[in-house]
Amino acid sequence: MTPAEPALNTYPAVLDDTELPDYVRELELAAHYLPEAQRLQLRRAWSVGAAAHVGQTRKSGEPYITHPVAVAKVLAEQGLDVETLVAAILHDTIEDTPLTRECLATEFGPTVAELVDGVTKLDKLQFRDRQEAAAESFRKMLLAMARDLRVILIKLADRLHNMRTLGAQSAEARERIARETLEIYAPIAQRLGMNLIKAELQDLGFRALHPWRHAVIEKRIRTQPVVRRESLVQIEAHLAQRLAKEKLQHRLISRVKSPWSIYMKMHHEHKSFNQVMDVFGFRVVVRSVPDCYHALGVVHSAYKPLDARFRDFIAIPKANGYQSLHTVLFGPYGSPVEVQIRTEDMDLIAERGIAAHWSYKHGGEGPNSAQSRAHSWIASLVESQRSTGSSLEFLENVKVDLFPDEVYLFTPKGDIMSLPRNSTALDFAYAVHTDVGNRAVAARVDGKLVPLRTKLASGQRVEIITAKSSTPKPQWLEFVVSGKARTSIRQQLKQLEHEDAVQLGHRMLDRALEVLETSLDRTPALRLESYLAEYRYPRLEALLADIALGNRMPNQVALALAREVPGKSRGRAIDRPRLPEDKILITGAERGVISFANCCLPLPGDEIMGYHTAGKGIVVHRLDCPNVADYRKSPDRWVAIGWDRQVSGDFAAALRIEVDNRPGSLAQVAAAIAEAESNIDRVEYLERDANIAIMRFAIEVSDRRHLADVMRRVRRLAVVLGVQRM
Missing domain, CATH: 1.10.3210.10 (Hypothetical protein af1432)
Structure with a gap:
């Protein structure tokens, strides 16, 4: 101390x-x-x-x-x-x-x-x-x-x-x-x-x-019409009588929905207060699970149930361990009445959750108990937080997992899994196992083949189809909703970006060493280890990734490594390195280390050059880009690159289109672009008067040929006066 x-x-x-x-x-x-x-x-x-x-x-x-x-x-x-x-x-x-x-x-x-x-x-x-x-x-x-x-x-x-x-x-x-x-x-x-x-x-x-909204709803609850309050007294007396006749020991509790739950129902379902009918309800607490189903039969014989409003959370408990039977009945005045049926144990866990573990010891340690479910949820969060890059990202993932509603799904073996509301087949895949999610290509829902973005509903049987060659796509983040799926996809994408960076960095360093008439394989291990230690790189892969990202210049690294190669002169080739003549070929799919300049929007088929930018990797420009003149001042940052034979993906392009300014012109141009199988990202008017409109279309194409096809189709339109690539 x-x-x-x-x-x-x-x-x-x-x-x-x-x-x-x-x-x-x-x-x-x-x-x-x-x-x-x-x-x-x-x-x-x-x-x-x-x-x-x-x-x-x-x-x-x-x-x-x-x-x-x-x-x-x-x-x-x-x-x-x-x-x-x-x-x-x-x-x-x-x-x-x-x-x-x-x-x-x-x-x-x-x-x-x-x-x-x-x-x-x-x-x-x-x-x-x-x-x-x-x-x-x-x-x-x-x-x-x-x-x-x-x-x-x-x-x-x-x-x-x-x-x-x-x-x-x-x-x-x-x-x-x-x-x-x-x-x-x-x-x-x-x-x-x-x-x-x-x-x-x-x-x-x-x-x-929202103090005003709270006050208004609270007042409306207190001043419910006399008819509805009288009907509730009648329903309560009727249910109590029927349960007593069946010799069911029970507690019958009337309950009122809270202002918050009424407000959320009005908000989500776009209803007025008068349309939210099931403001009141009842809870029947009995001694055992068989008594729950017996009581359910009693209330259904007393009042007709609403179709599709029955939920059995005893057979399939909620993710937090909550168990109860939920049913909605037609009341005597046409108002729906919600009834919950549960045992004393379930009632205690429903109200206290994991806190019930310390005050009530019966059945608190089973696999479905609130305690064990809470532990498994927190264990999954701990696994998630190890993979997230920042606390803010982790907190967002936790918020996603706190959805109040779950969907309950069956694996091919009949096991039950719970996922957040609006979960997709891909969320299910990651819930099964991270490797299953990373390799997923499609799913079978109730035996029917569906894409991974398909939203799931309770009770469906889901089977995931995988392929060894499949890897996560950035687009997956647009439709997954569970925190585990989001974290796993981001982690895998970062890993793929790192692998791409290592490969590209290796090619760039090899090119620089070739100019000096040596190679990475011929560099002495001691010299390489000394260089890595001097610049605090834990492994060679980290240095190669840094080269690709523009944080280390390959020529400078090559000079440092080549100086110690035995038998090499320290002459002109080393002191004044020239750029390698062979181009580095790119496919466009290099993640995180290759980006395409917005100033000239290069496409496969264009003559291109690369500019090495710190933190961004290689930024690709067209050779006829106006900004290339400025980059000539830093020749050491030039990278000789070209297009590989196999180029994949869609690339951004921009068209300047001049049309007659009359109704329907924009629709005709958009239709022509769509017919050419191109997506429109954005449209903006550059100039516009009573007769002529000049618009900029940001579109996606696969290469120069695809762009030429789009331009041909647009030129054929009678309303189009001119088309030009920007």
């Missing part, structure tokens, strides 16, 4: 009952399930925390210690263990007070110290902006979650109390915190099955972000 650190024995002793503040009494009351010795630990934690935070206040003016104690109370209401409650009381001490992790470990044990450290934000580190800091803080929290799930429980309780006391913040802070809560923390609570906390976070976030 450094001299600046406080000794824990300097903190005041635990107070007796008469001296305890009311907020500590409320915590102990909520933690009534703990033995007395453990409740004394809570007092000790409060005593240490209060002394550590002494002099610190919240924006509301209250002593700061009231916040962490309130966080512990939220967790006590969920039935959490004493270590979690102690960590909650002390969760801001490492960040905001002189207390260290070592101090906490000495007094309260290593588990408490680990939990506190996991929750601690990274505000003390320097980031480019608040957004990056929040993303990095989230990444750290996830890694701590992987070690102990209780970290996220403390974080959620911390966010819940902050939302309850949001009024003291500025308007800007309220909006930022509310948006973050709705985008990240409420979906995490839902993903972990903690519906009670999720519902309150959503309601508080909605109220802070």
